[in-house]
Amino acid sequence: MPDADVIIVGAGLSGICAASLLSAKRPADRVIVLEARDAIGGTWDLFRYPGIRSDSDMHTLGYSFRPWRGQKAITDGGSILSYIRDTAREQDVERLIRFGHRLLAANWDGVAQHWALRVQTPEGQITLTTRFLLGCTGYYDYEAGYQPDFAGQEDFAGPLVHPQHWPEGLDWHGKRIAVIGSGATAITLVPELARKAAHVSMIQRIPSYVAGMPARDRLGDRVKRILPERAAYAAIRWKNILLGMGTYQATQLWPGFIGRLLARKAAERSGTDPADFHAPYGPWEQRLCLAPDGDLFDALRTGRASITTGQIAGFAPDGVRMESGDLIRADVIVVATGLRMRLGGGAALSLDGAVLRFADHVSYKGAMLSGVPNFAQMFGYTNASWTLKCELIARWVIRLLNRMEAVGATVATPVSPQDLKLRSAVPLSSGYVQRAHGSLPMQGDRGPWRVHQNYLRDVYAFRYAPVDDGAMVLSTMDQSFSTRA
Known part of the structure; x- marks a missing residue:
């Protein structure tokens, strides 16, 4: 007998979601959650930089089975x-967590x-076995973020900080700070640092689109006063899902x-040039950045922060030298240059001893991989809350396990056709995605091999479409079969 029916890897947002649903829907299953760190929370326990928050509202980032009771929809x-x-x-x-x-x-x-599974524990390495493996490790490297080498960076006299490893006790009171980057992390950091810093300079190679959004959901607050808690939560959740999709x-x-509208609105609110917010790509080709209550725009308008667009020539002892020749003086430099993608938490996966490379497989519903038995991987939406997709995947894994049990199957393997037209399963032009090219799974040109960034389509595909759909092969030790549910 295997040690577990399901082993979940990771005790973050998606891992706790999966563990909660499995425990509720399949209480007889033996479930183990492996967590490499010493605390629950994943990303939200790892990142400690000032102002860290979500850029998704909590009514969709939170779980459908547990209402968000906080006052702010965009929260810390x-x-x-x-x-x-x-x-x-x-x-x-x-x-369940180890x-x-x-x-x-x-x-x-x-x-x-x-x-x-070969697992490193505080006491040494152990082996665990499981019927089904569910990866809930996110998509980036927890060990190190992406930090390019800048000419002369060893000459800089002050602290050089990456947000993923924010040093405890760093004092930026009254300091000049240069934040390199224009992604979600930089957009979060700049207004927060500007509250205490002498000045914050955001240095961007290219602009990003930034949208202002109220931190509190006023309409949602009114709905809460009218409806019972769970009904109100469901109504607000669906309102936000449909608004986001629209x-x-x-x-x-x-x-x-x-794109022009977003840039113009940002410039009007911040008192800057629209060019500072007009990206050279379409909205959502990279993830749209969010400024709750327009905090970034306010910091720019008051002069506590500024934006410089251009290429960096290198570092100087007292700041950042641009290719234009300008010197942006800084006492602290924050390198908000992004993440390193790493699927599976960096574990070495194999099939009967043969190395498993994600890029050699086609994503099935954005949840499993072609030719890989009894394995699912949580990967959320790129254009909506991460948890929306992850909860759908968790519930679908439960449906899959139920179906396997009903027909006496021990193995579930998606099998892809040979005539699929393939492209990357992650449709973003962001730097961290492009740097990971060649290590990400592919997607096909039709279902169930196409990864849809559409919640309504996925609700049907995951919750109502037959589990054994012709692509999913269910088998026992001595035979393979596929019957329609």
């Missing part, structure tokens, strides 16, 4: 971390029909118009 990282930990406690899944357990390698044993579709239909 500490509140999100508390929400995840409170959920784990309320759903009684803390008992802290300090890092997955090093996992091999599918086709004869035994289970996954064999906004995204508008950007795809009229990218030029929406």
